Amino acid sequence: MANKEMDVARGVDLKRYMGRWYEIACFPSRFQPSDGKNTRATYTLRDDGTVNVLNETWSGGKRSYIEGTAYKADPNSDEAKLKVKFYVPPMLPIIPVTGDYWVLHLDHDYHYALIGQPSRNYLWILCRQPHLDEEIYNELVQKAKEEGYDVSKLRKTPQSDTPPEQEGPEDTKGIWWFKSLFGK
DSSP states (O other): OTTSOOOOOBSOOHHHHOEEEEEEEEOOOTTSOTTOEEEEEEEEEOTTSOEEEEEEEEETTEEEEEEEEEEESSTTOOBOEEEEEEEESTTSOOEEEEEEEEEEEEOTTSOEEEEEOTTSSOEEEEESSSOOOHHHHHHHHHHHHHTTOOGGGOEEOOOOSSOOOSOOSBOTTOHHHHHHHTTO
């Protein structure tokens, strides 16, 4: 099943996609703190057509974040295949890291989305609200499974009923990034 070419959403209106998205579930990765909660992404369309990406999470009571840029992998395609570029480490951003961001499914109201990439090593379920109806969540998990993902690796992300609106105290030393190198 993993060799099947993934179905990717087409005709996504980037302007409608912009704004805040809450991480409902994901595959754990070394790029995110293992104890992160209230994880979210905020996307802002720039004048040049690229997207500013702000990923935030709270770990140990402190806000960790990284900013990057997303852009269409093929500007002439209507497929929702984007590239996202971050510079690491966050406290001295000098090394570019680029990854794939494929919108595999997006509902018509742009309320929830399934995000993946071709290696199937990363997967996210996102929602405009910090909580997603369980039936919809299960439908998205099934879609991921149909695209060849090992959904047993999927972990729900803890979200508060009232997510933080302010940035809060920052992890100014980038400790989360160093911990991520060791899978912590």
